[in-house]
């Protein structure tokens with residue numbers, strides 16, 4: 680069994696580390712930030728919607744494999760994963776896309792449930808309370824004999840001495856660590872409010888820069904959404920907070936007076952295509968796994984399993 684250093688303690692690095700440790704590799708995660716301070720902690724996170732990521736064929740398989748595992752985790756206390764009913768809507772076109780009726784729990788919306796959107800239907804999907812889920816992954820890693828160290832590398836080669844394999848799961852930081860100019864941040868802001876009693880999620884698809892979304896997790900609801908490619912700013916933007924609250928409350932009036940618990944910003948690791956590839960690094964094997972954009976949680980188990988197979 681190999682000695683593995685996984686650089687990165689977001690959802691991609693932790694899931695990879697769990698899979699490798701559970702088949703017997705000796706795994707250490709090196710992460711610049713505590714998992715709950717990463718982009719992964721900011722995600723909504725929805726698992727079951729359509730994934731349009733590249734490489735297409737692999738992404739579809741990664742999502743299918745991940746969905747099976749999230750389905751199994753749903754309902755297990757302490758994982759942060761639950762199976763919820765929710766609406767997918769769009770302001771682009773009124774015709775149902777051909778894949779819609781195949782989604783679990785599909786049902787058409789009534790006129791009132793359209794909430795002003797021309798296209799709207801119900802599905803059921805796992806949704807993930809990310810701070811709780813990241814804790815669960817760290818705990819599962821430690822129970823499998825793995826370890827996590829808060830440690831920043833200047834170069835991936837720092838991890839090579841003493842490791843047979845280095846896995847690069849550094850998200851948007853992969854740009855600086857690998858010189859990959861195709862990586863760029865896609866900034867997103869969420870507003871987290873006290874849950875006024877919601878159990879169903881809502882997600883507007885097909886919009887580029889601004890949309891309406893909310894995901895209830897027990898006592899809190901995560902409201903979004905927006906995407907700003909090329910923006911590295913991690914400071915919350917008050918205008919965006921106001922827009923998010925206003926648009927979500929227009930769909931769900933119970934959100935109008937919900938107490939704000941926090942405003943969170945994350946940098947999605949944007950790339951035209953996810954990079955899951957191997958190259959040599961001094962005497963070690965280097966496996967890159969980054970560039971998951973807005974679907975990293977949804978694809979995490981599929982990618983981690985593929986890396987486990989590669990080893």
Ligand SMILES: Cc1cc2nc3c(=O)[nH]c(=O)nc-3n(C[C@H](O)[C@H](O)[C@H](O)COP(=O)(O)OP(=O)(O)OC[C@H]3O[C@@H](n4cnc5c(N)ncnc54)[C@H](O)[C@@H]3O)c2cc1C
Nearest residue numbers: 687688689691711712719725832850867945974975976977
């Ligand atoms: C607002 C928002 C909403 C989202 N909603 C969803 C959703 O509903 N569904 C979904 O699937 N995805 C969603 N995403 C996308 C998802 O969050 C990302 O795809 C995913 O978090 C990427 O995970 P990662 O582990 O690659 O990166 P990150 O979470 O960014 O982790 C990178 C890790 O690398 C470490 N690192 C970086 N540089 C170094 C270094 N030099 N040395 C050591 N460690 C280093 C960091 O500390 C961190 O631990 C959303 C993202 C945002 C911002």
